Amino acid sequence: MTTSTVGLAPSTVQPWRPFTCRVKTLRRLSPSFLRVTFASEELRDFADNGYDQRFKLIFPAPACGFEKLPAGERWYSELRSLPEEEQCRVRTYTVRAVRREAGEVDVDMVLHEPQEDREAPAARWALSAEIGAELMMLGPDARFDGPHGGLDFNAPEGAELLIGGDETAAPAIAAILERLPVTARGKAFIEVPEAADALALDAPPEIEVHWLAREGADWGTRLIPAVTEAAASLRIAPALETVEDIDVDIETLWDLPEQTAPSEAYVWIGAEAGVVKALRRVIRQDLGLPKECGAFMGYWRAGRDAD
Ligand SMILES: Cc1cc2nc3c(=O)[nH]c(=O)nc-3n(C[C@H](O)[C@H](O)[C@H](O)COP(=O)(O)OP(=O)(O)OC[C@H]3O[C@@H](n4cnc5c(N)ncnc54)[C@H](O)[C@@H]3O)c2cc1C
Structure with a gap:
């Protein structure tokens, strides 16, 4: 899995930052795709870079939601050293669309059927997602004046x-x-x-x-x-x-x-x-x-x- 090296509570503007948001709408696009529109005031700062911009969705820990989500530069290693039940689950997704003026981000999630012995936190979350549910993201901050990273499509002109x-x-x-x-x-x-x-x-x-x-x-x-x-x-x-x-x-x-x-x-x-x-x-x-x-x-x- 690709992880950001940027902490969850930067003191200055960093390329990536955490965003708190809630599910605003759920739209079943087809048998396998669910479009989730997340919204919050904070998302007015979510950078609209297009292409294959990846970012992280952070799902609540089974025992304590987002309560123990670490902050700081070493957030990911600290997260992984918590007891399993207290760890938020982190998965990589693609930004499907950003509407900064409305503070909205769309994500198209594949509804894959989790096997019984697998937790599959993202798929299980998507299969039972509800309007108003809180989620965290780690994504590109529009206030950062430079490349954010996480964009991998880079075709030469005319190719x-x-x-x-x-x-x-x-x-x-x-x-x-x-x-x-x-x-x-x-x-x-x-x-x-x-x-x-x-x-x-x-x-x-x-x-x-x-x-x-x-x-x-x-x-x-x-x-x-x-x-x-x-x-x-x-x-x-x-x-x-x-x-x-x-x-x-x-x-x-x-x-x-x-x-x-x-x-x-x-x-x-x-x-x-x-x-x-x-x-x-x-x-x-x-x-x-x-x-x-x-x-x-x-x-x-x-x-x-x-x-
Ligand atoms: C850069 C990047 C961008 C991505 N963008 C998107 C996106 O926009 N939308 C999207 O839906 N996914 C996207 N993915 C894929 C997504 O991160 C994975 O499918 C992820 O594993 C799903 O997490 P989970 O918690 O459901 O399952 P996991 O806990 O990761 O895996 C549990 C089990 O489910 C299986 N599994 C995982 N994904 C699938 C699948 N799609 N179909 C069938 N079995 C699966 C695993 O093999 C494993 O056996 C992206 C991945 C990357 C690296």
Whole structure:
């Protein structure tokens, strides 16, 4: 899991800060997506960076809600050293939309069915979410005058785009497509549990959007072949790099360049880590896409919780 190094009670304006908020509206967009609109005065300072801006949702601890949530630079390590029942649960989500003037932030949460032996705090919260429920966020502070971090889409101008993801990345892909210049060109593939999960999107005219319904098949069944085929026709100047293998059951798959370089193609992939691993092997290793030309991110791992 990616965590911020910024504390929960900064004395000066920091890139990220905590926000207290309440659920204002709940809208079931489709069988698998719930749009949660959070609202509060504090959210008037939530930065509207668009693209794949990630942030943290902080869920109440089973025994004491937010009472023992630590503050300060070392908040996350202090949180993890509390007794389990007193620990707030932290999960990574994408900012789907920000309306600063109204103090509102939208988050599209996937309603995955938690297995009996898994706590799945985010999914359980979403499945029983109620208007007025209090939640904490750790997100980008608009008062900070500089880059906030947590934005991973970084395509060079004019590059042909190949974007792929599963339902957990659908909010990021939708927000990326909305912010792209009208001249952007390429393809986007979004694998979702069922056909009814294909949502309306606002994409530039030269971006082909393909919703791929899994309909009960394994994760990646539709995404891997579709993205592999599209990648084969990208104009890639292959790099002679060794692509290090990553054990996705032990490490987080998060393969990003420090900076992108001008190039004819740019690839962005976010999905279940095993699926991303397979696509990274094809695109980075077999086709030789240089590290500077793509982002490969395991958004979650089947069978493992985000802790
Ligand atoms: C940068 C980033 C942005 C993200 N943005 C979003 C977003 O906008 N919307 C969104 O819904 N998710 C998003 N995710 C994914 C989300 O963080 C994970 O799905 C998270 O694990 C859910 O937490 P949980 O408490 O429900 O389950 P966990 O406690 O983390 O896991 C419990 C069990 O559920 C399984 N599981 C977790 N997620 C899923 C899933 N989607 N489908 C099926 N099984 C699952 C795990 O493998 C595990 O077995 C994002 C992740 C990252 C890294």
